[in-house]
Amino acid sequence: MDIDAKELFSALSHDIRLRCIILLLSHDELCVCEVTYAIGVAQPKISLSLGQLRKIGLVKDRREGLWIHYHINPDLPLWVKELLYKLHQGVKNAAPYINDETVVAAMPNRPGAPRCA
Amino acid sequence: MDIDAKELFSALSHDIRLRCIILLLSHDELCVCEVTYAIGVAQPKISLSLGQLRKIGLVKDRREGLWIHYHINPDLPLWVKELLYKLHQGVKNAAPYINDETVVAAMPNRPGAPRCA
DNA sequence: TGATTATATTCAAAAAAATATATATTCAAT
DNA sequence: ATTGAATATATATTTTTTTGAATATAATCA
Structure with a gap:
């Protein structure tokens, strides 16, 4: 990768x-x-964004019935993973990111249980 | 900052x-x-690029006579410094970055002595 | 002051990216 | 097969960014 x-x-x-x-x-x-x-925001916009992220190898997807689950590509070079970690660490408590987190946590009828921390 | x-x-x-x-x-x-x-590449292009980096606070400049010296802004948030460090670590040995380094190291008549490592 | 060196800015043209909307695909269930 | 739900793609339009060339500024030195 x-x-x-x-x-x-x-x-x-x-x-x-x-x-x-x-x-x-x-x-x-x-x-x-x-x-x-x-x-x-509108679904096509999210699909497009996720598709672009997938195209360059930053994320991967996994189909499960009707749903398509996305995750960070585990095969990224170490420096990229570490860079992303620093980014996450740096912004996760700021708007709009923290709010996105709150919103998804409160989402009803999620396809699977919440998975991570 | x-x-x-x-x-x-x-x-x-x-x-x-x-x-x-x-x-x-x-x-x-x-x-x-x-x-x-x-x-x-042409000087105006470099000046423009450095100017853009300065405008968002990523770098700062220091005039010394005719020369203008640029450096990474030391007042960046820690996470940004760490992110940049990971980036540097990740790409410094790849083209074109390593080559840029070689070229500047061999530059004749540099305004000051090479400063860092 | 005038010339020279180092750097910065401007501006129009070209290229690239983002947006919104509409439509298509894929799968599951009936 | 037909329907419905989840996701993806296509297209035209607009907006943003990049590029290159010319020009401007700022400081030094003769």
């Missing part, structure tokens, strides 16, 4: 994509409906 | 700006002519 630094940063330089990544960084995985609910 | 994550990543999602930052991460400071020499 290889990733280009410029592509990585292009991916992160977009509000919605950034919020998706921050959300995924605190969950083992989330399905599209959960991300959509958390961020509160 | 505060910095917006999206702005940070926008700044880094550009070849020249990224090469500037990587260069500055391994030197206490570099003047515009050194960065220009290292990267090998």
Whole structure:
């Protein structure tokens, strides 16, 4: 697994994509409906964002029936994982990220139980 | 000192700006002519890139006679410094960054002695 | 003062990216 | 098969960013 630094940063330089990544960084995985609910924008926009993140290898998806679950690609180079960890650590308690977290935690009828911390 | 994550990543999602930052991460400071020499593109392009990095607070400059020396802003939030450190660690030995380093190290008539490691 | 060196800014054109809307796909259940 | 639910893709339009060339500024020195 290889990733280009410029592509990585292009991916992160977009509000919605950034919020998706921050959300995924605190969950083992989330399905599209959960991300959509958390961020509160139209579904095609979330799908597009997640698709772009997937295209450059930052995240992977897993289908389970109707749902598609996304997660951070575990095969990313170590430095990228560490960089993402620093990012998460740095912004997770600020708006809008912390709010996204609160919203998804309160989502009714989630496809699976909440997975991570 | 505060910095917006999206702005940070926008700044880094550009070849020249990224090469500037990587260069500055391994030197206490570099003047515009050194960065220009290292990267090998037209001077106005380097000035513009450094100016953009300065505008969002990622770097600062210091005038010394005709030269303007740039350095990473020491007042960045810790998480940003750590993130940049991970980035540097991750890419410094890859092209084109390692080559930029070699080129600047061999530059004749540098304004000051090489400063860092 | 005038020339020179180092750096910065401006501006129009080109390229790239984002947006919104509409539509398509995929799967499951009836 | 038809329906409905979850997700994905396509397209046209708008907005933002990048580029290159020309020009401007700022400091030094003769």
